[in-house]
Amino acid sequence: MPSTTSEPQSNHLQTLLESARPFLRGQLENVDVKLPSLVAVLKSVGAGECWHKHGSFLDHLVDIYRILKLWGAPDEVCLCGLFHSAYSNSYVNLAIFDPSTGRDIVRGHVGEAAERLIHLFCVVPRQQLIHDDLLFQYSNESELVQHLKDSERSLTNARKGALEIGDEEWRKKLQSILPADGIVLKHIKTGEDVHLSRRVVATFLLMTIADFSDQLFSFQDVLFDNSDGMLKFSGNDWATAMWPGDGKPGLWMNSISRMGAIYTLIVREEELYSIEQPQSSNKNRDEEIELVTPSILENCTKVLSAKDQIEARDMYWEGVCNVSKRGLDGCEDVLKRSLEKNPFVGEPHVVLAQIYLSQGRFEEAEKESEEGLKLLLQWGSPWDKRMSWEGWISWCRVLVMKSKEKSWPQTSWGILNLGLVR
Numbered sequence: 001m002p003s004t005t006s007e008p009q010s011n012h013l014q015t016l017l018e019s020a021r022p023f024l025r026g027q028l029e030n031v032d033v034k035l036p037s038l039v040a041v042l043k044s045v046g047a048g049e050c051w052h053k054h055g056s057f058l059d060h061l062v063d064i065y066r067i068l069k070l071w072g073a074p075d076e077v078c079l080c081g082l083f084h085s086a087y088s089n090s091y092v093n094l095a096i097f098d099p100s101t102g103r104d105i106v107r108g109h110v111g112e113a114a115e116r117l118i119h120l121f122c123v124v125p126r127q128q129l130i131h132d133d134l135l136f137q138y139s140n141e142s143e144l145v146q147h148l149k150d151s152e153r154s155l156t157n158a159r160k161g162a163l164e165i166g167d168e169e170w171r172k173k174l175q176s177i178l179p180a181d182g183i184v185l186k187h188i189k190t191g192e193d194v195h196l197s198r199r200v201v202a203t204f205l206l207m208t209i210a211d212f213s214d215q216l217f218s219f220q221d222v223l224f225d226n227s228d229g230m231l232k233f234s235g236n237d238w239a240t241a242m243w244p245g246d247g248k249p250g251l252w253m254n255s256i257s258r259m260g261a262i263y264t265l266i267v268r269e270e271e272l273y274s275i276e277q278p279q280s281s282n283k284n285r286d287e288e289i290e291l292v293t294p295s296i297l298e299n300c301t302k303v304l305s306a307k308d309q310i311e312a313r314d315m316y317w318e319g320v321c322n323v324s325k326r327g328l329d330g331c332e333d334v335l336k337r338s339l340e341k342n343p344f345v346g347e348p349h350v351v352l353a354q355i356y357l358s359q360g361r362f363e364e365a366e367k368e369s370e371e372g373l374k375l376l377l378q379w380g381s382p383w384d385k386r387m388s389w390e391g392w393i394s395w396c397r398v399l400v401m402k403s404k405e406k407s408w409p410q411t412s413w414g415i416l417n418l419g420l421v422r
Contacts, residue, residue, distance in 0.1 A: 013370055016070075016377040023066050024390055031069060038082060041109055045096040053215040054244075054385055057085075057096070060215060063389075067210040067380035071294040077203055079114035080121060084207060087122040099123075121204060124185050124194055127233070129201065130208050134262055135255070137177050141303050144261050147173070148301055151268045158275050171272070174265050180273055181284060197286040202266040209256045209263070209294075214381045218248035229306035231255035247386045248317055253342065254309045260300030267291045295378045297344050304342055312342030320351050320384075328355050345383040346375030350392065353399045357408040366403035372396050397421040 022030040029036050042048075042058055050057035064081035073081075083106060087099035097106055099122065107115040138144040147170035154168055182197040196204075220226065222245060225235020229251035270291060293299050315338035319331040326334070332355050335348045342348075349372030356365035373396040376382065382389045398418050402408055409415050 009370070009374075013374055013377075016374060019070055020377050020380075020393070023070075024393060032075070035065075038079075038109060042082075042086075042096070047096055050096070053219070054217060061085075063214045063381060064207070064210050067214060068207070070377070070380040071206075071210070071296075072292045073206065074290045074292070076111065076113040076117060077207070077289070079110040080117040080203075081207055081210065083110060083114070083118045084121055084211070086118060117200070117203065120194065120196065120200060121207065123187050123189065124196065124204075125188050126204065126208070129185060129196075130205060130259070131233070133183070134177065134201075134205065135258055137173075138258060138262060141258070141305065144258060145303055146170075147265060148261055148303075151265055152301075155268045155271060158272055163272075163276065170265065171269060174269050178266065181282065195284065197284055197289075198266060198270065199286040199289040199291060202263055202270070202291050203289060205259055205263045205266070206291075206294075209259050210380075212252050212256050213379060216250040216252040217244075217385045218250050219243050219245045221248075221251050226251050229254050229310045249313050249345075249347075249383045249385070251306070251309055251313060253304050253344065253383075254306040257297050257302060257304040257344075260294075260297050261303050264293065264300045267293060302344065304344060308341040312338045312348075315341070316348050316351075316384075319348070328359065331355060344375070346372040346379070346396070347382070347384045347392065348372075349375065350396050350399065353396075353403065357399060357402055360408070362403050362406040365399065369396055369399035369403055373400060394419075394421060 022028065028039065039058075039062060042061060047058035047061060048056050052060045054060070061082050061084065064084060065078050068078045068081045083097075086095070086097045086106065087102070088095040097103075099119070103115060103119060106118060110118070138147075150168055150170045154164055154171070157164060178198050178201060180198060182195055183201065184193050184195050186192070187194050219241060222237055223235070223241035224231075224233045225237050226232075231252055231254070274287075297304070315334040318326070319335040319338065323331050332352060335352050335355075338348045339352075349368045353365045353369035353372060356362070356368060373393065376389065376392050376396060380389065382392050384392070387395075398421055401421055402418075409418065
């Protein structure tokens with residue numbers, strides 16, 4: 001029978017894999033010739049010795065660089081990700097460089113544009129910026145979804161030369177929250193005014209999406225009592241949050257899907273601004289910073305409800321952890337229902353593919369394993385953090401290979417022997 005995978009989809013998957021391969025092989029010099037030396041600098045100041053949520057601070061910094069690079073972010077933004085909390089910030093105590101004496105050192109390594117972003121990222125009240133000033137202003141998810149639709153229509157019309165009069169509800173709200181000339185926040189240590197352009201705010205929003213997706217899992221849900229999945233950081237269960245906990249996927253996707261939606265609104269508003277005012281020369285707007293949109297969450301246009309996020313996570317957990325109780329058919333059922341609730345993560349597809357392989361359903365296994373691989377490559381980090389991103393990618397590639405070969409081991413030793421991918 002012919003393969004179930006279309007040629008364009010296969011080509012897209014190969015393109016994603018080629019972008020990720022230098023990270024998978026540890027060939028960082030093929031990403032940026034200076035990257036190995038920059039990682040060495042981070043090692044030399046102790047980043048690998050610092051605890052950070054899901055591992056070491058060094059691991060987290062390199063992961064954020066990788067995610068941003070795979071998303072197509074410009075170099076200065078990726079380098080900001082690589083050093084993003086190096087002076088400490090409003091969330092963490094990780095000053096591996098002294099902000100009063102180390103800025104010249106960091107600037108010498110990453111350049112002026114990246115160091116400026118790093119410094120700003122470390123001195124603004126990010127919880128206030130991302131949550132109070134942006135996310136919580138769109139507490140009504142239906143409003144946010146409608147604004148996504150309206151903004152798409154506005155931009156489509158503007159590109160055709162049919163500019164609207166500029167008083168659409170989505171634009172008025174966004175401009176009230178984030179004016180064209182940016183916003184002013186208070187320095188977290190000195191209390192001085194810090195100006196952030198709209199593009200810098202958007203960049204920090206993108207970095208926070210990467211940051212959260214890399215580090216959050218069930219440990220933080222317990223720590224902040226995130227049982228409703230809204231990630232409000234309102235709880236304070238410091239005594240009962242035993243790290244690392246059960247390792248379940250965290251309930252963070254509702255929050256970052258809303259961040260992604262707001263990011264998309266900003267990107268669209270910035271394009272409309274450039275169409276309306278093509279001769280703008282306001283240097284405070286940082287118009288040289290390119291705003292790229294990741295392919296996650298359907299190019300940051302979908303909002304996953306907190307309810308669907310919780311139900312999908314729980315069904316995935318049931319399917320992946322209770323095979324002996326449910327049997328393969330029962331696990332297949334809950335995994336498929338999990339994907340109906342949350343189609344934006346790869347791991348349920350990967351587990352389904354293994355079920356299908358064990359049942360000799362090779363075409364279905366190929367479809368699921370390739371979809372899982374695509375999503376894992378798009379995210380650049382795992383949703384189920386019990387295994388590393390590299391581990392999930394390599395396992396998924398084994399499943400893709402065996403699906404195409406239409407073979408699967410029939411013994412435990414055969415499973416243990418798996419490993420080589422082509």
